[in-house]
Amino acid sequence: MSRSILPLLALTFSIPAAAMLWQSQDLSRVFAAFAAPSGLLQGCGDVPEAVALAEELRDRALRIERYMASIDARKEELVEAETTLRQRLSELKAQKGGTRLRRDTASEAVRQDIDRLVAVYDQMKPAEAAAVLTNLPADFAAEILMRVRPETGARIIASVEPRQAALLTAQMGARSVRKQ
Known part of the structure; x- marks a missing residue:
């Protein structure tokens, strides 16, 4: 019985709504406020x-x-x-x-300076290079020895006294470890 009432109620509410929409094709007027602000009072x-x-x-x-x-x-x-x-x-x-x-420019200039310095040590006799390197700071001397040709580096280290050679070798190894 309640199912037969539902369509009847839907029809009852939809007919007036449809009639209102049909009469006033402008929906904005339907939903607009009825009182203008100036005529509010x-x-x-x-x-x-x-x-x-x-x-x-x-x-x-x-x-x-x-x-x-x-x-x-x-x-x-x-x-x-x-x-x-x-x-x-x-x-x-x-x-x-x-x-x-x-x-980068400054780093490149430093690299070029170091390369020139290494080239100078490559051209020196091993005994002369060893005499100069022993008077340089150990880390700087190790850096130069790391960059010269291996044969030249070996001759230079062989010309250095054993205690200084051990120190330079340790510096070279420490530098390699730090880079990793």
Whole structure:
């Protein structure tokens, strides 16, 4: 019995809704507020509750407008801040690239200087090179010995006194371990 009532109720509610839609093809008018803000108090000016309600609604509308204006201002500030940050980021990236280029250039110059120095030690007699290397700091002397040709390095180490040769060899081994 209850199943036969459901279609009847649906038909009862849908016919007036369809008739209303058919008569007023403009749906926005159906859902729009019926009272315009200026005519909100028309005929109700003597009712204090209505006047108070209308003033409160007007105040709320003003607060909402101010709040929306502040949101728009904040949006503009955020857009400006984002633009500034993007510009600063691109400047920093350019500086980073310049710094990297200068560092790479300086590293390349140091490498070239070391290569020239190694070439000088490669050309020296082993006994003369050994005499100079024993007066250099051990880590620097080990670096030079690591870069000269192996035959030249072996002759230089053979020309150094045993205690100094052991120290240079240990420095060379420590340098290899540090690089790993």
